[in-house]
Amino acid sequence: MKTPIKFILSFALLLLAAADIAAQELITNVYGRDVQSLNGKWDAIVDLYDQGRKNKIYLNRRPEGKTDFYEYSFDNGLRLDVPSDWNCQMPELKYYEGTVWYARRFDAPEQTGRRQFLYFGAVSYRCRVYLNGEEIGAHEGGFTPFEIEVTGRLRPEGNFLAVEVNNTRTTDAIPAMAFDWWNYGGITRDVMLVSVPDAFIRDYFIRLGKDSDDRIDADVQLAGAAAGTAVRIEIPELNVDRTVTAGATGTASASFRVRRLQRWSPADPKLYRVIVSTDRDRVEESIGFRNIRTEGEEIVLNGSPVFLKSISFHEEIPQRMGRAHSEADAVMLLSEAKALGCNMIRLAHYPQNEHIVRLAEKMGFLLWEEIPIWQGIDFANDPTREKAGRMIREMVTRDKNRCALTFWGVANETQPSGPRNAFLRHLIACCREIDDTRLIVAAFDLVRFDRQRQLFVMDDPFIGELDVVAINKYMGWYHPWPLTPDKAVWDVARGKPLIISEFGGEALYGQHGPADVASSWSEEYQEALYRDNLRMFENIPNLRGVSPWILFDFRSPFRFHPANQEGWNRKGLVSDQGYRKKAWYLMKAYYDKIKRR
Ligand code: GCB
Numbered sequence: 001m002k003t004p005i006k007f008i009l010s011f012a013l014l015l016l017a018a019a020d021i022a023a024q025e026l027i028t029n030v031y032g033r034d035v036q037s038l039n040g041k042w043d044a045i046v047d048l049y050d051q052g053r054k055n056k057i058y059l060n061r062r063p064e065g066k067t068d069f070y071e072y073s074f075d076n077g078l079r080l081d082v083p084s085d086w087n088c089q090m091p092e093l094k095y096y097e098g099t100v101w102y103a104r105r106f107d108a109p110e111q112t113g114r115r116q117f118l119y120f121g122a123v124s125y126r127c128r129v130y131l132n133g134e135e136i137g138a139h140e141g142g143f144t145p146f147e148i149e150v151t152g153r154l155r156p157e158g159n160f161l162a163v164e165v166n167n168t169r170t171t172d173a174i175p176a177m178a179f180d181w182w183n184y185g186g187i188t189r190d191v192m193l194v195s196v197p198d199a200f201i202r203d204y205f206i207r208l209g210k211d212s213d214d215r216i217d218a219d220v221q222l223a224g225a226a227a228g229t230a231v232r233i234e235i236p237e238l239n240v241d242r243t244v245t246a247g248a249t250g251t252a253s254a255s256f257r258v259r260r261l262q263r264w265s266p267a268d269p270k271l272y273r274v275i276v277s278t279d280r281d282r283v284e285e286s287i288g289f290r291n292i293r294t295e296g297e298e299i300v301l302n303g304s305p306v307f308l309k310s311i312s313f314h315e316e317i318p319q320r321m322g323r324a325h326s327e328a329d330a331v332m333l334l335s336e337a338k339a340l341g342c343n344m345i346r347l348a349h350y351p352q353n354e355h356i357v358r359l360a361e362k363m364g365f366l367l368w369e370e371i372p373i374w375q376g377i378d379f380a381n382d383p384t385r386e387k388a389g390r391m392i393r394e395m396v397t398r399d400k401n402r403c404a405l406t407f408w409g410v411a412n413e414t415q416p417s418g419p420r421n422a423f424l425r426h427l428i429a430c431c432r433e434i435d436d437t438r439l440i441v442a443a444f445d446l447v448r449f450d451r452q453r454q455l456f457v458m459d460d461p462f463i464g465e466l467d468v469v470a471i472n473k474y475m476g477w478y479h480p481w482p483l484t485p486d487k488a489v490w491d492v493a494r495g496k497p498l499i500i501s502e503f504g505g506e507a508l509y510g511q512h513g514p515a516d517v518a519s520s521w522s523e524e525y526q527e528a529l530y531r532d533n534l535r536m537f538e539n540i541p542n543l544r545g546v547s548p549w550i551l552f553d554f555r556s557p558f559r560f561h562p563a564n565q566e567g568w569n570r571k572g573l574v575s576d577q578g579y580r581k582k583a584w585y586l587m588k589a590y591y592d593k594i595k596r597r
Contacts, residue, residue, distance in 0.1 A: 025147070025202065025203075026145060026146070026203070027147060027194060027200075028201075028203040028204055028205075028283075028397070029283055029285050030145075030147075030192060031285075032283050032284055033194050033195070033196060034195045035119075035192040035193065035194050036106070036108070036192065037190065037191070037192055038082070038104065038106055038118075038161070038191040038192060038193060039082055039083060039190055039191060040104070041079045041081060041082075041104075042080055042081075042102045042103060042187070043077060043078070043079060043102070043103045043104065044074075044079065044086075044100055044102050045057065045072060045074065045077060045101040045103075046078065046093070046096070046098075047098070047100065047101055047164075048098050048099070050098070050099050050166075052164060053128075053164060055072065057074075057101060057162070058103075058130035058135070058164070059133045060074055060103065060133070074101075080186065082102065082104075082187045083186075083187055083188055083189045083190055083191070083323075083325040083326075084186060084323065084325060085124065085185060085186040085188050085322050085323045086100055086184075086186040087182065087184050087321070087322065088320055088321050088322030088323075089322075094321075096167075096185065097167055097168050097169065097183060098166065098167070099165065099168075100165050100166075100185065100186065101162060101163070101164055102162065102163045102186075102187055103160065103163070104161055105158055106159050106161065107156060107157045107158065107159070108154040108155065108156065108159055108193060109156055110156050113197065113198050114151075114195050114196060114198060115149065115195070115196050115197070116149070116150050116154060116194065116195050116196075117147045117148065117149050117150065117193070117194045118131070118136075118147065118148045118161070118191070118192075118194075119146075119191065119192045119193070120139070120145060120146055120147075120163075120187065120189065121145050121188075121189025121190040121353060122142060122143050122144060122145060122188050122189040122353070123139060123163065123165055123186070123187050123188065123189075124142030124143070124165070124167055124184055124185050124186060125140065125142040125167045125168075125173065125183075125185065126138070126139065126165075126166050126167075126173075127139055127164060127165045127166070127187075128163070129162075129163050130161070130164070131150060131153055131154075131159065131160070131161055132153065132155065132159055132160055134153070136150065136153065140387060141391045142167070142184075143315075143352070143371070143395075144395055144398065145189070145398055146394070147194070150193075165186060166185075167183055167186075169183060171378055172381055172383060172384045172387075173387075174371065174372055174373065174384065174387055174388055174391060175372040175374045175376070175377070176376040176377055176378065177376055178375075178376060178558070179349075179372065179376075180374075180556050181314050181349070181554060181555070181556055181569075182555040182556065182557070183557070184322070184323050188323045188325060189325055189353050190325075190353075196281060197280040197281045198224050199222065199223070199225040199226075199229070199280045199281065200222070200224065200281045201221075201222060201223075201231075201276055201278060201281045201282075202221045202222065202223040202250075203221040203397070204219065204221065204276050204283070204401070205217075205218070205219045205400050205434075206219075206233070206274055206401060207287075207403070207437055208263070208289040208290060208291055209255065210291075210293075210436065211291070211293070212291075213261070213302070213303065214257050214258055214259070214261055215255055216240070216256055216257075216289065218253065218256075218276075219252075219253045220251070220252045220253070221250055222246050222250035222252070222278065223250060224250075225246060225250055225278065225280070227246060227247060227248040227250075229245065229250075229278055229279070230243050230244075230245055230246075231243065231244050231246055231252040231277075232275075232276070232277045233274070233275070233276055234275040234276075234277075235258070235272050235274050236273060236275075237273065238260075238261065239258075239259075240256065240258060242254050261289055263289055263290045263291070264288030264361075264404070265301060265302055266344075266365065266366060268364070269288065269361065269362060269363065269364035269404075271286035271287060271288045271362065272287055272289070273285075273286060274286070274287045285401070286362075287401055287403065288361065288403035288404070289403060292406050292437070292439060293439075294439060294468060294497055297496060297497050297541070297544065298544065299439070299545070306343075306544075307545060307594055308366065308499060308545025308546070308547070309341060309342050309343045309344060309545070309594060310343075310344035310345060310366075310368070310499070310501075310545055310547035311337050311342045311344075311345060311346070311548060311550070311551045311573075312346040312347070312348040312501075312547055312550045313337070313345070313347075313348065313554075314348055314349075314550070314552075315347075315356065316554050316555065317329050317333075318552050318553055318554060318572075318575075318576035318577075318578075319576065319578060321555055324352070324353065324356065325355070326355060327355045327359065329356075330355040330356040330359040330360075331359065334359055334360055334363055334365065336551060336552070337365065337551060339588075340551070340573070340584065340587060340588050340591060341588055342365065343364070343365065344365055344367070344406070344545065344547070345360055345365045345368070346368040346407075346409075346501060346547045347367060347368060347370070348550065349370060349372050349374050349412055350371060350372040351369050351370075351371065351394075351395040351399070352369075354399075357399055357402055357404070357405075361402050361403065361404035365404060366404055366406040366407075367402070367404045367405050367406060367407070368406065368407035368409055368441065368547075369405060369408065370409025370410070370411075370412065371388060371391045371392050371395060371409075371410075373411040373414065373424075373427070374413065375412070375413050375414070377414070377423075379422075379423040380419040384423075385422075385423050385426055388423065388426070388427055389426055389427065389430045392408070392410070392427050393430050393433075393434060395408075396408060396431050396435050397434060400434060406438060406439060407439050407441045407468065408431045408435075408440055409441050409442060409443065410424050410427040410428055410431070410441070410442045411424055411427070411442040411443070412442070413445040414444070415446070416446075416459075416461070420462075424442065424462065428440050428465065439467040440465075440466050440467050440468075441467065441468045441470050441499070441501075442466055442469075442470065443470040443471065443472050443501040444458065444469070444470065444471055444472070445471070445472045446458050446459065446460050447490070447492055449488075451482070453491070454483070454487075455489055455490065455491045456473075456488060456490040456491065456492060457490075457491055458493065466496070467496070467497075468497045468544075469492070469493035469497070469498050470498070470499040470500075470501035470547075471492065471498060471499070471501060472500075472501055472502035472503070472549070473500065473502070474502070474505065475488070475503065475529075475533055475536060476505060476518075476532050476533065477504065477505035477518065477529060481532070485532040485533070485535040486535055486536075486539075487539075488536040488539055490536075490539060490540040492540070492542075493542065494541070494542055495542075497544040497545075498540060498543055498544065499543075499545035499546070500533075500537065500543065500545070500546045502547065502548075503533050503546075503548060503549060504529070504548050504549040504550065504583075505525065505526050505529040505571060506526065506564070506565070506569070506570035507521055507522055507523045507525060507526035507527075507570060507571075507583070508521045508522075508523075508564050508575075509523065509553075509576075509579050509581050510575075511523065511564070512524060516528065521561075523582040524582065526581060526582065527581075529583075530548070530583040530586045530587060531586060546590075548583075548587055550569070550573070551572060551573055551574055552572045552573075552575075552576065553568050553569065553571070553572035554568065554576075555567060555568060555569075556568065556569040573587060
């Protein structure tokens with residue numbers, strides 16, 4: 001009889017965990033709210049055998065009686081920086097995959113008439129959160145934010161917050177068992193205690209109407225506010241001062257025309273101060289306005305065809321061998337992209353932190369953001385699909401007000417199948433449910449050379465469901481040239497714009513060798529490979545953008561070569577130490593030439 005009750009109980013717990021995970025609603029623009037940072041040194045315990053939860057170490061008990069003892073303590077032990085990955089903080093944790101407990105204390109002076117939320121920018125990969133000895137929430141997915149309401153659970157002094165973080169790779173996870181970047185674990189982004197009035201502005205989406213160059217659409221979602229609450233939207237520089245009333249569900253919407261709008265573009269990344277307020281709450285941030293659409297084979301930005309001079313990078317600072325997490329890190333990554341002459345970044349292969357996204361917008365980069373649907377995803381698994389849907393919603397919710405965001409990427413290198421198609425359709429629907437103004441893209445690696453037709457072709461019918469088709473193709477690296485680059489003509493996704501979303505090859509900075517021997521790992525080989533590919537691009541009639549792989553050498557367990565790789569993917573145009581390789585200059589000249597066209 002015991003077993004069924006136990007079973008029912010654990011099933012209920014499972015459901016509870018699922019409900020916690022599913023109930024993630026995000027407060028828009030947390031950086032613009034009243035926040036208390038919880039960044040800094042946290043206490044930590046490495047829990048290789050997952051014993052911490054069983055032993056309830058989140059209770060942080062201390063011996064009281066003479067016979068008491070506990071085989072753990074968060075005091076005087078390991079200390080880890082938050083935000084950061086654990087891998088870069090201790091040699092013993094470089095390869096660690098498993099559980100680490102993080103804990104800290106904090107005071108939260110009492111606030112009447114306000115609600116409080118714990119906000120985590122990202123925890124990699126899954127976590128459970130405990131406050132003052134109670135489990136209060138859980139999250140899965142290493143690259144998107146989540147919040148847990150803690151109103152009424154806080155003490156004015158000495159709150160004990162513990163986070164059980166686990167980065168074990170599993171087949172049902174996203175990404176799954178193997179991927180070409182480092183499996184960093186930890187509380188990798190900012191942690192904050194967010195305070196809002198009890199009736200507050202939870203969310204807003206303010207953008208230029210899809211097919212209009214002077215109509216701004218605004219949707220505001222209030223929480224805890226009565227129907228009929230007045231919502232004011234101001235854009236002082238455009239003389240906008242509108243008041244609308246919220247309906248029964250707390251939603252208020254408005255559309256209004258503006259005059260003399262200066263639209264955001266890479267050349268002129270104009271942002272406007274936007275204020276949303278009610279009698280109880282007020283949020284302010286900088287928002288830009290632009291149009292993006294496709295027209296036949298063109299990508300049209302603010303009414304003019306654009307060519308995307310893109311680059312990718314991982315959210316990693318190579319010199320530190322760790323995740324990028326600060327504004328200073330964002331400056332480093334984006335400055336190097338600017339120097340290359342780019343007008344776009346493909347944020348590989350997952351949503352990167354908000355410092356990067358916000359700074360990229362200010363610096364005039366269009367952005368492609370994607371979730372890590374990267375080879376090896378279990379498309380037939382319903383929970384994985386639900387997870388992916390939640391992840392993509394978290395990404396779109398967080399960044400929908402960033403006009404720099406041009407593409408929502410739904411997948412990288414997937415093979416056609418019924419379950420794959422259903423999965424990707426679900427992701428597209430999740431994006432469009434929140435935002436129907438961006439272009440939907442996916443990157444494919446299925447382009448092949450058709451010997452009979454003497455053309456490069458691709459057969460995946462799914463491209464019909466996308467706004468823009470992106471192709472990863474490693475000619476001269478993973479694929480030998482079947483004919484000379486000047487004769488390599490493409491007939492792929494005609495009628496739609498095509499982006500080369502990856503190409504390249506590896507070179508060890510400072511290593512010189514023959515330009516026609518791949519295994520020389522030389523800068524000369526990489527440079528010649530770039531020259532050949534750039535020549536081939538002239539034969540892709542619908543080519544509207546290029547994104548070399550990749551800006552910096554990056555850490556990857558895929559890369560074993562003892563002399564040339566040492567755990568690094570060396571396809572960077574810039575070395576792990578920040579030095580530009582020969583191919584960088586070629587790419588820079590290519591982009592500069594396009595600017596003049
Ligand atoms: C790809 C993947 C990328 C890898 C790259 C490579 O096609 O999309 O994540 O890092 O190839 O270097 O092999």
